Amino acid sequence: MSLENDNRRDEQRRVDEVIDEINKKVDSLYSKSAGLKENVIELRKTFWDDVTVNLDEPDDVIETQASIKQQAELLSEIERSHGKLGEQLKTLMKLKDSPYFGRVDFVEDGGNETDRIYIGISSLMDRNDENFLIYDWRAPISSLYYDYPPGKAVFKTTEAEITGEITLKRQFIIKQGIMEGMFDTGVTIVDQLLQQALGNNASTTMRSIVATIQKEQNKIIRNERSNLLIVQGVAGSGKTSAALQRIAYLMYRYREDLNTEDIVLFSPNPLFTSYISNVLPELGEANVRQTTFLHYLEAGIGSSFSVESPFEQMEYVLTETNREDYGIRLKAIDYKSGLAFKDLIDEFVSNLKKSSLEFKNISFRKEILFSKQQISDYFYALDKDLAIPNKMQLVSEWLLKELRRVQKREEDKDWVMEQVELLDKEAYLKAYHKSVKQDDLNDFASNMELEEEFLRKEVVKRVFSKIKKRVKRFEFVHLSETFYKLFTEWKPQNAPELWKEICTLTVKNLSNNNLLWEDATPYIYFKGRLFGDDADRSVRHLLIDEAQDYSAFQFAYIKHIFPYTKLTLLGDINQSIYTYATKENPLISVDTESSYEKITLTKSYRSTKEIVDFTTYFAPGKELIEAFNREGRIPRLERLTDKEALVTAIVENMMELREEGHETIALICKTLEESEILYKLLQNKIAVKQVNEETYSFEKGLLVLPVYLAKGIEFDAVIIPDASKEQYFMESDRTIFYTACTRAMHALVMLTISEPSPFILEAPLNTYDRKE
Ligand SMILES: Nc1ncnc2c1ncn2[C@@H]1O[C@H](COP(=O)(O)OP(=O)(O)OP(=O)(O)O)[C@@H](O)[C@H]1O
Secondary structure, eight states: OHHHHHHHHHHHHHHHHHHHHHHHHHHHHHHHHHHHHHHHHHHHHTGGGGOOOOOSSHHHHHHHHHHHHHHHHHHHHHHHHHHHHHHHHHHHHHHHHOOOSEEEEEEETTOOOEEEEEEESSOEEOTTSOSEEEEETTSGGGHHHHHOOSEEEEEEOSSOEEEEEEEEEEEEEEETTEEEEEEEOSSSSOHHHHHHHHHSOOOSSOOOOGGGOOHHHHHHHTOOSOSEEEEEEOTTSSHHHHHHHHHHHHHHHTTTTOOGGGEEEEOSOHHHHHHTTTHHHHTTOOOOEEEOHHHHHHHHHTTSSEEOOHHHHHHHHHHOTTSTTHHHHHHHHHHHTSHHHHHHHHHHHHHHTTSOOOBOOEEETTEEEEOHHHHHHHHHHSOTTSOHHHHHHHHHHHHHHHHHHHHHHHTTSHHHHHHHTTOOHHHHHHHHHHHHHHOTTSOHHHHHHHHHHHHHHHHHHHHHHHHHHHHHTTTTBOHHHHHHHHHTTOOOTTOOTTHHHHHHHHHHHHHTTEEOHHHHHHHHHHHHHHHOOOOOOSOSEEEETTGGGSOHHHHHHHHHHOTTSEEEEEEOGGGOOSGGGGTTOTTTOOOTTSOOEEEEEOEEOSSOHHHHHHHHTTOSSOOOOEEOSOOOOOOEEEEOSSHHHHHHHHHHHHHHHHHTTOOEEEEEESSHHHHHHHHHHHTTTSOEEEOOTTOOOOOSEEEEEEHHHHTTOOEEEEEESOOBTTTSOSHHHHHHHHHHHTTEEEEEEEEESSSBOHHHHTSOGGGSEEEO
């Protein structure tokens, strides 16, 4: 006991010393930063003093511009340095609160000195910049902490592999500079700390997990060699957490040449985007580009169509079962999600080389400058062996040349003078200077003529620049009309079953400017095949969360447009709520040609042992699911007599859960429709908030939402308001029900008026409580 006390005292002393150092660094940064701030203020005040302004002669104008540029660059350089100091200060303030969370004592083979390695969210050197007081958790040496228990261990630096022995492994809980807990550990990361972290209430934003990263998760975070990294992890195994720490790791490892814009994260919905938005800033990193796949596609599709969201498609599949064309739509979704449809599009595109491309007239002031027929003739007269995108380029160049000719002709027309009057002051000034410069020997009258000529040119140039821009974007092609032909005139060789009916349905939607979700990726793929190089070279790393919900076509498209990007796919095949995704999904099978690495996570950290044990019985896949040993109350199934009793039961359960200390309680429904009906029933009885596709963040309390919007998110307690046989019965409902149940951290309550879902009955009676 006394040794333990001594150790603790020593460690607290070290914490105090490190905080002392931090304080000194903070003071020195403050004075530097104050100096820079003064510089900025001073420079802003005296900005114009050091600029030589002279606009008399053209040379003087150039000199003036250079002088302004120089001064502005100086100012922005100082401002940048000021910003960097600000970031350093922020990190130091975080370290001051909790300088580190772990320590490993390491003796390198062949040496006899023990290195004490303290690990925190950022590195800190001593005052002479000689020794590390704290190592960044991402430093190569820190992996010892995550990967090994005491004993033989090894870590890799960029140059070598260092072997040795860990003689001590210690974890700390330090808050506001005070050591609140300290554990020496034999296993990788001691359960006690993880227990504490997981026992907390759910939060409306996700937390970072640096102090308790598990060995398997560390493999994902630090993986550098794979171009395609696939992570299959059971519900709550820390896939999203690992993805975010991985981003932070990459930002650190490649800090010299990786910017936040080089990394993109596709998340399932905007609510989720806001849910995870805190993690990277918490780790001292700027947020990367986070978007949804829908958003990404919409940007490329433009305004010609309104694009159905994956959730609208889901809602249709779940609720519109009585629609006449329901069966056809399911067939269409199934077919268009697969690679056979991609091949069909390729076949159609090669057909377009011969005929059938639709073009648009290029008109100007109600006059057709180039008719669609003219453009088509030009296109089809080009060398047959050229690829379509090359031909598009040639057509565009031809049109631009022709447009320059028309532009010249238009300059003398009457309409131009009317427009000249509407020009801004700047254009007049420019024209004046040009006319003076060009002929200063002329008399005043001829200067006026020159000026008018310039102004006319300016007007026509402005108008034509818009047309030229559109030509450069190949807008002379009627893309939607050509796509439309895929489903109308064209007769494919390998048409799928019910192709005619699928076409009728597609045409109906396209004619109403609706692009169904299953058509969105094919459409943009088709666009790329016609217009060419659509590869996105700006993205170095793309991470896709909830990857099980992407179709084979979508994956193929992603690989096609990000050919040079390293991909990390994270998902759980047990949670594929879109049935088509289970086919040809890389989480299950990847073609053997491509090199990839797969990491499987089997331990679930989110839910209590009771919830994991119960849900494992009806998990759709056969993967091993291990519960983390954290106890809670047993899941409960309540059978009620009618709607009124159901509402009462929701209110009562809610009160009870609140009393138990749960703060975020979610009523998870199968569909949006169900959640809207329930919301109306509850609205006047209890404070409840509805979450829909437009919800961008949520607060603590009682929420009602459909399961597909709860994806990736967790709550203290989950109530399934209709866990009946009618609601969750078909095999395709299994993943939905499983996903809903696994959102719960501490408590799960299922309510039903009629017979309970057969999935619940697959679990033995001792894994849940039944209240009749
Ligand atoms: N190593 C860890 N230390 C502490 N908490 C962890 C750890 N790993 C996971 N967790 C916690 O477990 C919960 C689930 O993690 P996360 O959401 O990342 O899992 P997931 O695999 O993405 O889940 P799902 O697929 O069900 O959405 C989170 O609260 C997360 O903070």
